[in-house]
Amino acid sequence: MRRGLVVLAGLLVSASVYAQAPSPQERLKAIAADPVALRAAVDGGKKVTFFCANCHGEDGISKTPDVPNLAGQNPAYLLEQIRKFGSGERKDQFMQGLIKVLKDEERLQVVHYYASMPVAPSKANAALAAQGKELFGKLCVRCHGDKARGDELFPRLAGQKVPYLQTTIQRYRDGTGIRNNQLMAIATSTLKNEDVTAIANYLTQLP
Ligand code: HEC
Ligand code: HEC
Structure with a gap:
């Protein structure tokens, strides 16, 4: 009984902590809904991406065939893939190392920056x-x-x-x-x- 109460109290505490701290995806949406915050995130993101540009291109159009374009990609998807590199659920030797350097706030900025860039289609057969x-x-x-x-x-x-x-x-x-x-x-x-x-x-x- 007593143990049940302790567990219950623990659940309530973690539930209230969860309620107070919005998830990264929720914060991403909140930024998108506020034009001033979005502008600031895009500007900040451009600075953070200076070392991503070597591979992904300055404007998110990649320079190498095996590196994906990031321009115009959905920001929620980009953020989720960054999370996956961080947790090791998705594997790439460069990306897994690089992504650890980015702070939570910078991740939000970077994905809004790339999402805001225009897509550049390629020629095909x-x-x-x-x-x-x-x-x-x-x-x-x-x-x-x-x-x-x-x-x-x-x-x-x-x-x-x-x-x-x-x-x-x-x-x-x-x-x-x-x-x-x-x-x-x-x-x-x-x-x-x-x-x-x-x-x-x-x-x-x-x-
Ligand atoms: C050394 C080259 C290199 C650098 C520098 C680099 N990336 Fe990458 N990135 C890659 C490669 C290669 C992939 C594709 C991995 C795979 O095959 O799944 C990738 C994939 C990604 C993806 C997933 C895109 C998708 O469509 O699934 C994101 C997001 C990403 N990179 C963000 C970044 C950010 C942000 C930076 C800078 C902090 C960065 N990358 C720097 C090489 C690089
Ligand atoms: C039932 C839903 C569903 C269908 C049908 C589907 N996909 Fe996907 N696709 C997904 C999801 C979810 C992801 C993201 C998975 C992840 O996180 O790695 C994805 C990711 C991808 C990616 C990776 C993109 C990137 O940049 O990271 C490619 C490429 C892709 N799909 C191509 C295809 C093709 C081609 C087909 C048809 C043959 C297809 N998909 C059918 C759900 C689907």
Whole structure:
């Protein structure tokens, strides 16, 4: 009985602590809803990203084929991926180390900065893109959206680099442990490598 009370008191205390401290995702939304705070976050983010620019480009359009564009990506998605690198749920030797340097506040600024940058689609093979469009319509559209622009839970894929898309889609499919997501494992399970290439060609040229 006494023990039950102690446990109950503990739960109440942690519940009230939780209620007082908004989660990073909640704070991200609060900033987005306030134009002045958003402007300040974007400006602050630009400064923090000076060492991200080497790989992701100054404006979030990556300079290397295996590095993703961050420009125009949903800020909630970016923040969640940063969390995953930090916890080791997502693996990349550079990103896991780098992300530890960022303070919580800087993470919010960085993702708002990149989200505010314009997307730059790439050229694609037209025949492959047409094939990819059909596959995307069957297998991917219900989560990533008909323009592949995603939302808070599902990433934007439109305008992303072909090699990054190929590698990433194959990692989910092959269960390599580098990217883990049940929904993506199921969605990609029937794709051949040629299909993956076709889908990547379709996605990269979308604005
Ligand atoms: C040395 C190169 C390098 C630097 C510097 C770098 N990144 Fe990355 N970043 C990568 C690579 C490579 C990936 C893709 C990893 C993978 O294959 O999953 C990535 C992925 C990401 C992702 C996930 C994007 C997505 O679409 O899933 C985010 C967010 C990110 N980086 C943010 C940052 C931030 C913020 C900084 C600066 C603090 C930074 N990166 C610096 C190489 C780098
Ligand atoms: C049932 C919902 C669902 C379907 C269907 C789906 N996806 Fe996803 N996709 C997700 C989720 C959720 C994530 C984020 C997973 C994570 O955090 O790693 C994701 C992530 C991705 C990423 C990683 C993007 C990045 O920059 O990090 C790519 C690429 C991708 N999906 C491509 C596809 C393709 C191609 C298809 C169709 C063959 C597809 N998805 C179908 C839910 C879905």
